[in-house]
Amino acid sequence: MPESMMQPDLQDVATLNGVQAAALARWQERGWPGAEDEAWRFTRLASLDKLSLRPADANLANGTGNLSAHALPAGAHVIRFHNGMLVANSLENMPTGISARLVDEDDLGAIVDLAPANHPVTDLSVAAMTSGLALDAVAGATVTTPIILMFTGNSGSVSTHPVVLLRVAKGAQAVIAEWHSASVGLSAPVMAIDIADNARLDYAKIQQDSATTTHLAATGIKMGEAAVLDGFQLSIGGCLARLEAHVMLAAESADCRLSAIYLGRRNQHHDITTNMTHARGHCQSNQVIRGVLDGAARGVFQGKVHVAQDAQKTDGQQMSRALLLSRKAEADAKPELEIYADDVICAHGATVGELDETQLFYLTSRGISPEVARAMLIAAFLDDAVDMIENADLSALLRPHVTAWMLAQEGSVNA
Amino acid sequence: MTPLLEIKDLHASVGDTPILKGINLTINHGEIHAIMGPNGSGKSTMSYVLSGRDGYEVTGGDVLMNGQSILEMEADERARAGMFLAFQYPVELPGVAGMSFLRAAVNARRLDKGEDEIDQLEFVKMVRAKAKDLSIDDEMLKRAVNVGFSGGEKKRYEILQMALLEPQLAVLDETDSGLDVDALKIVSEGVNMLRDANRSMLVITHYQRLLNHIVPDYVHILANGKIRRSGGKELALEVEESGYAGIDDAA
Ligand SMILES: Nc1ncnc2c1ncn2[C@@H]1O[C@H](COP(=O)(O)OP(=O)(O)O)[C@@H](O)[C@H]1O
Ligand SMILES: [Mg+2]
Numbered sequence: 205m206p207e208s209m210m211q212p213d214l215q216d217v218a219t220l221n222g223v224q225a226a227a228l229a230r231w232q233e234r235g236w237p238g239a240e241d242e243a244w245r246f247t248r249l250a251s252l253d254k255l256s257l258r259p260a261d262a263n264l265a266n267g268t269g270n271l272s273a274h275a276l277p278a279g280a281h282v283i284r285f286h287n288g289m290l291v292a293n294s295l296e297n298m299p300t301g302i303s304a305r306l307v308d309e310d311d312l313g314a315i316v317d318l319a320p321a322n323h324p325v326t327d328l329s330v331a332a333m334t335s336g337l338a339l340d341a342v343a344g345a346t347v348t349t350p351i352i353l354m355f356t357g358n359s360g361s362v363s364t365h366p367v368v369l370l371r372v373a374k375g376a377q378a379v380i381a382e383w384h385s386a387s388v389g390l391s392a393p394v395m396a397i398d399i400a401d402n403a404r405l406d407y408a409k410i411q412q413d414s415a416t417t418t419h420l421a422a423t424g425i426k427m428g429e430a431a432v433l434d435g436f437q438l439s440i441g442g443c444l445a446r447l448e449a450h451v452m453l454a455a456e457s458a459d460c461r462l463s464a465i466y467l468g469r470r471n472q473h474h475d476i477t478t479n480m481t482h483a484r485g486h487c488q489s490n491q492v493i494r495g496v497l498d499g500a501a502r503g504v505f506q507g508k509v510h511v512a513q514d515a516q517k518t519d520g521q522q523m524s525r526a527l528l529l530s531r532k533a534e535a536d537a538k539p540e541l542e543i544y545a546d547d548v549i550c551a552h553g554a555t556v557g558e559l560d561e562t563q564l565f566y567l568t569s570r571g572i573s574p575e576v577a578r579a580m581l582i583a584a585f586l587d588d589a590v591d592m593i594e595n596a597d598l599s600a601l602l603r604p605h606v607t608a609w610m611l612a613q614e615g616s617v618n619a
Numbered sequence: 620m621t622p623l624l625e626i627k628d629l630h631a632s633v634g635d636t637p638i639l640k641g642i643n644l645t646i647n648h649g650e651i652h653a654i655m656g657p658n659g660s661g662k663s664t665m666s667y668v669l670s671g672r673d674g675y676e677v678t679g680g681d682v683l684m685n686g687q688s689i690l691e692m693e694a695d696e697r698a699r700a701g702m703f704l705a706f707q708y709p710v711e712l713p714g715v716a717g718m719s720f721l722r723a724a725v726n727a728r729r730l731d732k733g734e735d736e737i738d739q740l741e742f743v744k745m746v747r748a749k750a751k752d753l754s755i756d757d758e759m760l761k762r763a764v765n766v767g768f769s770g771g772e773k774k775r776y777e778i779l780q781m782a783l784l785e786p787q788l789a790v791l792d793e794t795d796s797g798l799d800v801d802a803l804k805i806v807s808e809g810v811n812m813l814r815d816a817n818r819s820m821l822v823i824t825h826y827q828r829l830l831n832h833i834v835p836d837y838v839h840i841l842a843n844g845k846i847r848r849s850g851g852k853e854l855a856l857e858v859e860e861s862g863y864a865g866i867d868d869a870a
Contacts, residue, residue, distance in 0.1 A: 584714025
C-alpha cells in the first residue's frame with residue numbers, strides 16, 4: 205500500500221471477492237493521488253493527512269439525520285442514505301416506471317465500467333462500499349416524479365462510500381437529484397449513470413455537506429444515441445470538495461448539458477472537474493460553469509473536452525467564469541480541448557474577475573445598500589448557469605440554496 | 620430657510636490629481652442651477668463627489684444638505700436622503716431585470732423612511748404610468764437595466780428613475796448628450812414635470828440648447844475645477860456665442 209494520507213481503515217472489507225476485490229487491489233496499488241499527479245495539481249489532499257477514518261457500517265445506519273429546511277419538490281420520492289448506509293424502507297413505494305434495489309455483482313461490474321476509470325474514488329468506494337443502490341427506469345417509461353437521493357450523516361470519524369447505479373433504459377425519462385447534506389469525515393459517492401438511446405435524464409446534484417466534511421465524488425455518465433442529459437452540479441458545502449464527472453457520448457446525436465456553480469467562502473476549496481468525451485459524431489455538449497469565491501476560498505475548474513477522430517459534426521462548448529469577492533480568494537481554471545476530428549465546432553473559455561465598481565456605484569447611487577447591490581450583481585452573474593436547468597422541480601430545488609448563500613453574512617466581503 | 624445644498628470651498632482629487640479646486644455654490648429649495656463648462660473642466664467629477672462615488676477624494680471644504688455635512692455618508696445613504704444622479708453614461712447591468720432594479724431602489728428608500736415595501740401591483744402600475752410620459756414601452760421595461768438601450772433610451776430611463784425616486788436634489792449630468800431634437804424634448808418635458816418647490820436640480824451641460832427646454836434660475840460656468848462666472852439664464856446664451864475660451868481668466 206502506498207504511503208498516502210487519509211487512509212481509511214479497510215480491515216473489515218479486506219475479505220472481498222469479485223469486482224470489489226479487484227477494486228481494492230487497484231486502490232491498494234495506487235492509493236490517493238500523490239504530489240506528482242497532474243490531474244490533482246490544484247486539489248491536494250495532503251491537508252487531510254491527520255484524519256483517520258473508517259468506512260461507516262450498519263451500526264451507524266440508525267437515526268435519520270435532519271432533512272434540510274429547504275422544501276422538497278411536491279410529491280418527490282426521497283431515498284435516504286444516512287452515514288452512507290441506505291435506509292431500506294425508503295425504497296418502498298417507488299413511482300411507477302422506476303425500480304430500486306440493492307446492487308448485485310453484475311451491477312458492480314456495470315458500475316466499474318461506467319464510473320471514472322483508474323480513479324481513486326471509484327476504486328476505494330466500490331471496495332469499501334457502504335451501500336449500493338441500483339435504480340432502473342424501464343424502457344419507454346416517463347417518470348416525472350423527482351427522485352431525491354438524500355445523503356445525511358453525523359459521524360465525523362467515518363468515511364461514507366455510497367455507490368449508485370442509475371440506468372435510464374431506451375426511450376425512458378427520469379428526474380433525479382443527489383442532495384448531500386452530511387457531516388462526516390469523508391463523503392465519497394460513486395454515481396454510475398447509463399442513459400440509453402432516446403432516453404432523457406434531468407439530473408441535479410447539490411453538495412451541501414458540513415464545513416468539516418471532505419467530499420470527493422466520482423460520477424460517470426454514458427449516453428446512447430439521441431440521449432439527453434440536462435445536468436447541473438452545485439457545490440456549496442464541505443471544507444474540500446471535488447465533484448468529478450466523466451461523460452462518454454458513446455453514440456450519435458446525444459445532447460449533454462452539464463453546468464455547475466461553486467460558491468465558496470472562508471477556507472473552502474471547490475473543485476469541479478469534468479471530462480467530456482465525444483466518441484461519436486453529431487453530439488452536442490454544453491457546460492456553463494460559474495464560481496463565486498469570498499474569504500480565502502479557492503475554486504478550481506478543470507474541463508477536458510475530447511473529440512475522437514470519428515466524432516465529426518461535434519458541437520462542444522464550455523465556458524467558465526469565476527468571480528472573486530475578496531483579495532484572498534483564488535480561482536484556477538484548466539480548460540483543455542483535445543480534438544482529433546476536423547469538422548467540429550468547439551469553444552471554451554475561462555475568465556476570473558471581480559465585481560464591477562461602476563455597476564456597484566450605479567446601484568448604490570439609487571439608494572440600494574452595498575450588500576444588496578452585490579447580491580444583485582452576483583445573482584445576475586450566476587443566472588446564466590442556473591437558467592440552464594430546464595426541469596422546473598430541479599430548478600426550484602436548487603435556486604433557494606444559491607439565494608441563501610448570498611444572503612448569509614460573510615465577515616470578509618470587502619477584505 | 621436653510622439652503623438645500625451648500626458647497627463650500629470644495630476641493631477634490633482623483634488619485635493624486637486635483638480636479639475640483641475650490642467650488643462654492645448654494646442651491647435653495649426649488650431652484651434650478653445650470654453648470655456649464657468645457658470638456659474636462661470637472662463637471663462629472665463634481666457630480667460624483669456630490670453623490671459619493673468611491674475614488675473621488677475630498678481634500679478640502681464641505682458639502683451640506685439641509686445644513687448637514689454629507690461627506691461622511693456613503694453613496695446609498697445620500698441617495699436615500701434625497702440625492703439623485705442622472706448619469707452622463709448610464710451603466711449596463713446584464714442579468715439584472717429592470718423591474719427588480721427599480722423596485723429595489725424604491726423599496727430601499729421606503730424602508731429607510733420606515734414605510735412598508737411597495738405593493739407589487741401598485742408598483743407596476745406606477746412604473747407604467749410614469750414610463751408612458753417618457754415614451755418608454757413595456758418591452759424596454761422588461762429588459763435588463765440599460766442593456767441594448769439606445770443612447771436616448773438610456774437617458775429617458777434615468778429620468779424614469781428620478782420620477783420614481785422623487786429626489787430632493789437631482790444632478791443631471793449631460794442629460795442632453797447624444798439626444799436628437801425629439802428625444803431632447805421628451806427628456807426635458809419629463810424633467811420639467813418634476814419641477815417642484817421642494818425639489819432642486821443641478822443641470823450639467825456642455826451646450827446651451829438644453830437650457831431652452833429646462834430653463835434654469837442660475838447659470839454657473841465651471842472651468843479648470845472652479846466656478847469662474849455666475850449669472851442668470853442669459854449667461855448661457857452669452858457663453859454659447861463667445862465660447863469658453865478665455866473664461867479661466869474671468870474669475
Ligand atoms: N477616474 C479618473 N481618473 C483620472 N482622471 C480623471 C478621472 N475622472 C476624471 N478625470 C480627469 O478629471 C478631469 C475632469 O474630468 P470630468 O469631471 O469628467 O470633466 P467633464 O465632465 O467636465 O468633462 C479631466 O482632466 C479628466 O481627465
Ligand atoms: Mg462629464
